[in-house]
Amino acid sequence: MALGIAGAAFVGGWLSAGWVVSLDGVVRQRFGGQRFRVPSRVYSAPTIIYPGLDWKLIDLEGGLRRLGYRRVAESARLEPGQYIWDASRVRISVRAFAHPSRPEPARDVVVRLSGSSIEEIRELPAGREIWALPLEPEQIGAYYGPNREQRDLVVLDELPPHVIDAVLAVEDRRFESHAGLDPRRIAGALIANLRAGAVKQGGSTLTQQLVKNFFLTPERTFRRKAQEAVMALLVEFRYDKHEILQAYLNEIYLGQRGATAIHGIGEASRVFYGKSARRLSVAEAALIAAIIRSPNGLSPYREAESAVKRRDLVLDLMRRQGRIDDAAWRGAKAETLRLAAVTPDVGDARYFLDLLRRQLSSVYSEDVLASEGLRIYTTLDGRAQRLAARALREGLEDLEKRYSGLATQEPERALQGCLVAMRPQTGEILALVGGRDYGDSQFDRCTQARRQTGSVFKPFVYIAALEPRGVGPKLTLASFVDDSPLEVKTPSGPWRPRNFDREFHGSVPVREALERSFNVATARLGQDVGIRRVIELARRFGVTSPLPEVPSLALGTAEVSPMEMVRAYATLANGGVLPEVQAIEDLVGKGGKTLERRRLRFERVLDAGTAFLATSMLRGVAERGTAAGLRSNGLRGPVAAKTGTTDGEHDLWLVGYTPELVAAVWIGFDEPRSIGIPSSVGALPIWRRFVQELTGGEIRGKFRRPPEVTVADIQPATGWLALTGCPERRPEFFLKGTVPRITCPTGAVSDVQGDDSPAVRRRFFDWLRRQM
Amino acid sequence: MRAPAVLMLSIALAWGCLSGPAREAPVESLRLSQVEPQGDPVRRASLRLCAEGLRADIARRDGPARSQYERAIALDPTNPWAYLVLARHEVAVGDPRRALQYLQQAETLLRNEGAFIPGVEPHVEGLRGAALVASGRPGGEHLRRAAELSPAVWDDGRLDADELL
Known part of the structure; x- marks a missing residue:
């Protein structure tokens, strides 16, 4: 019998020792390696x-608030992250x-x-x-791990003592002296809970809380409690108080911000007060310590009164424990709760974050992005992003209101x-x-979708014709193009392009052909220039999507992403x-x-002269053509644009x-289907609103x-060079050496170039020879 | 009366042709401080960032210098001077390929603005020459022209930040 008991004790001892050793292994592995995923x-x-x-x-005050700056009264002494605004x-x-x-x-x-202008900026006190x-960049997002934990690590030695004191006062007053477990605290909690008939007070030390958060699940079983106690003793045995406290302050859960969990004093300080934990006041530190017990129930944003009440309790404890003197206690108690503004979502920058993630994925894995605490500085303009998101969202909603057939209850x-x-x-x-609502669809239609471009592709055809290659350009801006019926033989049968208005317009000035987006004239020009050359030009402009060498390419039948078009x-x-x-911009480890x-x-891919001619044509589109609606809200200043509506009105650009x-x-x-409206009604108002709000209309x-x-x-009716006596004229741009030779009013051929081209020099020497 | 005048003009022209390209008189190369007060508020702020960048370059703080230039471009992407000082910076830190790209952008914008004035030309020529030579390509002609136009600055074949400030 005794032997049996001894044997059982021996086996039990071995099993217990094995259990402790295995727990020790867990502790060492987690504490010794990377402790936090940042x-x-x-x-x-x-x-x-x-x-x-x-x-x-630019909404300067809104910008300051978004950066977590706090407005304070005029008399206040400013601390970093605060501002005083007067008239x-x-x-x-x-x-x-x-x-x-x-x-x-x-x-x-x-x-x-x-007025509305900044007159001057001076540094104080020197003047x-x-x-x-430059103000600090605005955080637009983060790459979280599966738990969506957000933290900003702190170093214990850099924190003011009252931050540590506040936490210890309320969570573990004997932290410095116990060995991981605090029998007095356990006994006190036991008595308090028995008296209350429910669990009202916890007996866990700060080390136990750390162990629970670090290693264990939240279940309440005896086995887990035993594990917690043993691991707390092991942590205290292996690591010093300094390390444990620092780990605790970085690990502790302090509430939610949307779907993101706030972990650690550093992050809480940043979110609640818009400042570093190094600059927390006594009252601010006490509030953070106060909510550890119930981060969501005592959220200073939702339950301000309860949070302040408990903060005052923490301050009382601090004074009673001799951690602050009376003056500090009084000052802190008098401090009103001043929280940083809750930063609104930066215009659904999540599509942009996804693009970055895709770009970075070849070098940085998902795990590295979610745990290594990199700082990624981007080119995104926070204000432009917000305005873009709003213009798109409200523009689409407006279309659905105006055209009821577009509305649907199914987000997909x-x-x-x-x-x-x-x-x-x-x-x-x-x-x-990349879409109207990232929550409904994460598919980025700007970078991941390829859609038929319609007429926004046409400028490539005109540029190919305007660009001087070898013998000179096929077109000038004084040229006329033929918009009469056209039939092109293709392997799949004859192709007969039609105009949007179902009419043919005969010989039309090249500007008008683009401004009114005539399909037939453009298709013919594409044939004249050669589709291969149009493709080659589009490639030079950075278009990488497949471009089939078919006659209809000139009219934008190829599928291209909006990102490619915007770059072109x-x-x-x-x-x-x-x-x-x-x-x-850069990425910091x-x-x-x-x-x-x-x-x-x-990289220069087109001569500056031809690029300017193309811009001049597209300005005409925005002034007189299909994009003339851009001006309807008073948008002033230079704009060049092109609309695009594909067959069946499936895509509006x-x-x-x-x-x-x-x-x-x-x-x-x-899933392409007809929208039933042209781009000037669908896409244009969104573009106009975005640019109008971004620029202030100027x-x-x-x-x-x-x-x-x-x-x-030139004479508009003929495209001839207008000389004295020509009844009608308007100025036109030409690449040097391409000014029309036929002159108005006589119809005679002239070499007048109005410049220093070889023709002008030749005429000078001819004159000189005649004189001699 | 007309023939002698024409004859003299012809002789003058012929002399000009025979004597080859005229050696151009040196010009005073332009400094940023001369253009800094010009333009609208955006341009002025952008130019001042360029000046801050040049000061950082003088103090051999490469990172901050480049950051200031890039900010100057972000503020006013059509500011040719921002690309010019960035080109100079790239030549100085040994990235001539990049310098040539910035220089191309600077020259395009300068010409478009009508700001490709004699005082600017030695900088563009010299930086192009220096970048070409540094990338192993023939650029001596550009350097010689820069030195001819602005010997005080380009005689040593380089443009220091303080010579542009």
Whole structure:
């Protein structure tokens, strides 16, 4: 019997030892390796403010709030992340921005306002004038792991003592002295719970809480409780208090922000107060410590009164335990709750985040992005993104209201659209909205969809004809094209293009053919130039989608993505220079080292003169042609654009540009069916609204005429060069050396070029010879 | 009366042709500080960022310098000077291929703005020459022309940041 008991004890002892050893292995593995998964954060491009900027247009105060800046009373002494706004000036305590190559110091500045304009910016107290002040980039998203945990790691030694004191006062006052378990606390909790007849008080030490969160499931069983106790002892045995406390402060769950879980003091400080945990006040630290017990039930956003009540309890505990003196206690208790604004969603930047993820996936795995805490600085303009998302969403809703046949109750069958905007000179993506609602559909119609382009492809045909290759261009802007019936033989039978209005218009000026988007004239021009040449040109413009060599290609029957089209049009806005698409500015590792840095890349693919002629034609489309509606809301300044409506009105496009912005809007159903309206009604208002709101209705810059282009008067009816006596005339642009030779009014041939072309020089020497 | 005048004109022309291309008088090469006060507020802010970048370049802080240039472009993508100072930076840090791209952009914008004035030409010529030579291609002609146009700046075949500020 005794032998049996001894044997059982021996076996039990071995089993227990084995269990403890296995738990020890778990502790060492987790604590010794990477303790935390830190999601990579993604940031927009910084907003730069400067004298002369319209602060109302950019919504300066809204921007500050989105960055977590807090408005304080005029008398207040400013702390980083706060601002004082009065009638004619804003004092901002700008936070420091840590970045390996473009760090910004914390500094107080005063921004003087005059009307809606920023008059000047000066640094305080020295008064040095600041010409351009970058604010920190706005976080637009993060790459989470499956648990969607968000944290901002803190280092214990960098925290003010009252942050630690607040946590210890309420969660584990004997943390420094116990060995992982606190018998007095357990006994106290037991008595309190027996008296209450329910579980009212926990007996867990801070180490036990850490173990529970780190290693165990939330189930309440004796076995799990035993595991927790043993592991707490093992953690205390293997690691020092400093390490345990730091791990705790980074691990502790402190509530939700949307679908994201806030973990750790650092993240809570950033979310609640818009500041680093290093700068938390006593009252702020006490509030964070107060909500540890019930992060959602005591959320300072939803349950402010309860949260403040418990904060005061924490402050009382701190004073009672001698962790703060009376003065600090009084000051903290008097402090009102001031929370940072809840940052609204940055215009559904999730399509953009997906694009980045796809671009980064070849180098950084999903797991690395979700755990390594990279900082990804992007080209996205937060304001442009918000405006783009709103313009698309409300534009589609408006169409559904006006055309009831477009509305549906099934989100997967809803009318869809996308909007992408780019800076033409650099290829930087400023806004990308891949669909009307990311929640319903994650498919990015700007980068992943290829749709028939319709007439937005036509400029390639005209550019191919305008571009001088070898013998000179086939067309000038004074030329006429033939819009009479056309039949082209194809392997599948004769192809007879028709115009939208079912009419033929005979010989029409080339500008009119594009402005009114005549199909027959364009198809004929495509045949004259050669479809192969049109394809070659589109390829030079960065179009990579398959382009079948068929006559109808000239009318946009090929399927191309909006991103390809926006880049191609960017090339025109950029004077014939194709930019490489840029989404990332740089990527910084968790050690603060730059891992990737974008380099702007561009390539000239078209001479500046022809690019200008194309822009001039597309300006005509926006002034007089199918995109003339762009002006209807008072949009001022240079715009070039082209509409596109495919057969059966399955796809509606508007691709357009200003000297500094190019944007494409596409509208259609994912499973193509007729929308029943032209692009001027469907896509154009969305583009117009976006650009109007982004620019304030006043577009900056000019489409400048390059030196290769000259101006000459022509007779509109004939395209002849208008000389004195010609009854009608209008100026037209020409590549140098291509001014018409037939002159109005006589119809005689002339070599007048109005420039220094070889013909002019030849005539000079002829004159000289005659004189001699 | 008309024949002698024409004869003299012809002789003058012939002399011009025979004596080859005239050696152009040196020009004072342009500095950023000369254009900095010009333009609308966006351009001025962008130019000032370029100036900050040049100061960072002078202090041999490559990263911040480039960042300022890129910000200048982000603010005003049509600012030719931003591409020019970025081209200079790339030549200095040893990426001539990139420098040539920026230079092309700078030249296009300068010409479009009508700002390709004599004071700018030595910079464009010299940077092109320096970038071509650095990338192993013939660029000596551009360098010689830059030195001819602006010997004070281009005699040593390079453009320092302080010579552009």
